[in-house]
Amino acid sequence: MYAERVSRLPGAVVWTNTPGAPGVGRVLPDGCMDLLWNEGRLLVAGPDTRAYVTGGEPTAWAGVRFYPGTGSGFLGVPASEVLDRRVDLADLWPASEVRRLRGRIEGAADPVSALEDVALECAADGEPPDPLLRRVVDALDSGRGVAATADELGLGARQLHRRCLTAFGYGPKALARILRLQRALALARDGVPFVDTAVRAGFADQAHLARDVKELAGMPLGELLGRRGG
Structure with missing residues (x-):
């Protein structure tokens, strides 16, 4: 449990x-x-x-x-x-x-x-959290692109990538993809149809959602949630 x-x-x-x-x-x-x-x-x-x-x-x-x-x-x-x-x-x-x-x-x-x-x-x-990193998470989790996030924070793309590797383990593009997956899972668990989940979470379409879930989670979305369909 x-x-x-x-x-x-x-x-x-x-x-x-x-x-x-x-x-x-x-x-x-x-x-x-x-x-x-x-x-x-x-x-x-x-x-x-x-x-x-x-x-x-x-x-x-x-x-x-x-x-x-x-x-x-x-x-x-x-x-x-x-x-x-x-x-x-x-x-x-x-x-x-x-x-x-x-x-x-x-x-x-x-x-x-x-x-x-x-x-x-x-x-x-330990080291106090860098407030800039919270802004990185907030920006990417809102669906902002990596380039727009870097510009908003006043960082070059390479600077942003280096800081993300240290703090998150991977670059901002991978982080954005993982945060998008979590947004989709939260919506789908609340019963939002898969086609609407895809749009609201920031995927191009339901097929894009299905591909990302299969790659990142290792199984189809319906199976992951223990239910069928969308």
């Missing part, structure tokens, strides 16, 4: 997931990085360019999902270095520090809240 709530860290989400039975899970790209807790392990989930498929015996997971563009500064690792990866935090931080944090979470009455406390401390000790 999956559940989430708003974090005390602005823009972040705290989530838990305990699958009820063995099977395949699918984490869709969303432009975010997560700090994960799973059976005594602390990990970092890098940004995904395609659906991340999980499987095997069900185990309990918890995570703090950072707002797009903030996780790299909080965790002290460029997003591009953990792109499409799940990495043990001990591979990124001093092992002694990670052991201390693991012990703290394991000994807590509420490990999920303890994990959130760790994320809050990461944010307090």
